[in-house]
Amino acid sequence: MAATKVDGYAGKILRVDLSNEQLSEETLDETTLRKYIGGTGIGAKYLYDEVPPGVEWSDPENRLMLTSGPLGGTRIMGSGTFSVVTKGPLTNGAAATQSNGFFGAYLKFAGYDGIVVQGAARRPLYLYIHDGSAELKDASHLIGKDTWETPEAICQVLGKTERELSVASIGPAGEKLVKYASIFVDKGHTASHNGVGAVMGSKNLKAIAVARGRRRPSLKDSQRLSAIANEFFNNIVNDPVASQGVYRWGTLTGVVRGASPGATGFLPVKNYTTSIFEIEPDKLEKFGGPYIRSRFQPKPKPCWACRMHHCHIITITEGPYTGFVGEEPEYECFASWGPVIGQTDAAAAIVISNEVDRLGMDCNEAGWLIGLVMECYEKGILTKKDTDGLEMTWGNVEAVRAMLRKIAYRQGFGDVLAEGVMRAAQRIGGDAPQFAIHTMKGNTPRGHDHRVNWTMLFDTCLSQMSSDEGHSMLRPEDLGLERLSAPFSPEEVAKSNAQTKGAVQFEDTLGTCRFTTRTDLRLLAEALKAATGWEFTTTETMEVGKRIVDLLRAFNMRHGHTAEMDAPSPRYGSAPVDGPAKGVTIMPDWEKMRGIYYAQMGWDKETGKPLPETLARLGLEHVIPDLWGRKP
């Protein structure tokens, strides 16, 4: 389809048919681009249009979209971010997940806004994109390599440095179809949720490598966009908390904050069996930024255009792991490999975090799984005989490392755990399903104890993305809303979640990083205007986001999701047994909250399906007959 070139866009989507090993290019018209923008929006459109009910996650007919957006590769910090959208194995529904790094920017520089992968290759392949063209190459020499070895090997073969090539790859876990395998990018970044790496593995696609090209999409007003990029930066360094938090330390403040005496109970501890992380002060200090950055020889490893002091490569300089080189973990990896599994050695948590990344698995799901196994082991539901001789006691680092390898290669008991928390608990049996932390769709939450944060608990369970979809640094006042004043009010939480829903999805259409643009809708709309020339009010940005949410909701309902699946597992919705929210649970009000949310979203109160009038208002008329069996 011919289309006029739109500022801000490279102008082409690359379609990769692995079954036939054929590549083609297509364009999207301006009306479509304006409706879905890019990133998650374009990914959601392709998913809905091309993956009908009956296509399962591992079927060749499933699609895998990797998409940048109109701000990708600009001077805005972190605009190498891209979205991955597909049908994922944990929820048997939509996956929409983002990775930082350079990939999104390089994709634009190579002349593409996104990639649509379909089919399944008969032999291992990787995709090499360069100078406005692409080719499929044999990947048999890459099989078995981890997510650090793979980009190194591709760089070597192509004669490129790591700065000249951005590589998105899967590790052994993706090859073995572990249901929470992720896609890893540029050694340390990941599109993590809902098994997108398993989908890539099912297609026999080991990696996608993009060479840094010289093409730059035209921008409507590049001077203005540069000024806006500076404004994003200034907003962080002038923010009293962000300037001392994420700007300075990345997410390294999380465990120290969460484990301090008197803290809020947000730190997930021992599979939610307690809210108190018992750790000596000198050990806790080692999970913090000041200790790690002063001792472990940090080398900055920023993403595209980023000026924050966030990502680093570190070398452990003390203890049994001396000499270990890896990425400085994000908070959520630390949470999984520290408090979730009752483990207090920060250096060990650094090592496990990196090993999980390299094997190619989601640290959230893997952490909840090991926590579940340890609780089952403690309570006698699992014995050493079940766990292939490994003593899965709380905090047993070497047993954890061994079990994670078993999972990645689907060996022994690892094959059971490779199915993810919900399915593994069912296989283990006994009381295990009562201990398992997950939503009833089948995905697990991020690395927090959401029982003290009803906004995030409710959001995670109602999400269509396979992770939380509403959490952001959005200022409600930007939407003319009041800040949530009663975070344990069922009515207020449900209403607030619905009213703010869509903000993050708009942000995820643009190809930027949430850490740096912080869901500042006003400024994001200005940036979009500077890139494309399009005028968007804040209300219109929210409409784009809600359109994406409802489109994915419709996709999920057509693929078997029900209203009953909008709920937490028994443990996820339980009351903490100790800590600052002891005895408090959201569950007595769950049905009421769901009803309020459905009503606010314009969804049917019984089935949860978006109502015809809601779909029509969002420009999704074509979805109405699919959901309601009649023409609009």
Add this chain to the structure above:
Amino acid sequence: MEIMPWLSQALEAKDYRLVLEEEVEEDETVGELLARIAARHQRFGELVLDAETGGLSGHVSLTFNGRLLELLDGLQTKMSDGDSIVIVPAFAGG
């Protein structure tokens, strides 16, 4: 009152943890105490209180004697001698 990382550094304390001891009046509320400290420490006020509404800012979370403040009477929670407040930065990022 304990103010935990990294808010303490935003308040220009040298340590990771800043401890304030305040005398409270009979039936003084948490909100009144915070406003009293904010009146003499502008930066504290900017961080902890919402200038427009007088409620808690979005920057922080509080526990009162080990219980989340929102599960008590919020800023109307009454204080007495020996009570403990811990202020930590609200969650941001993952």
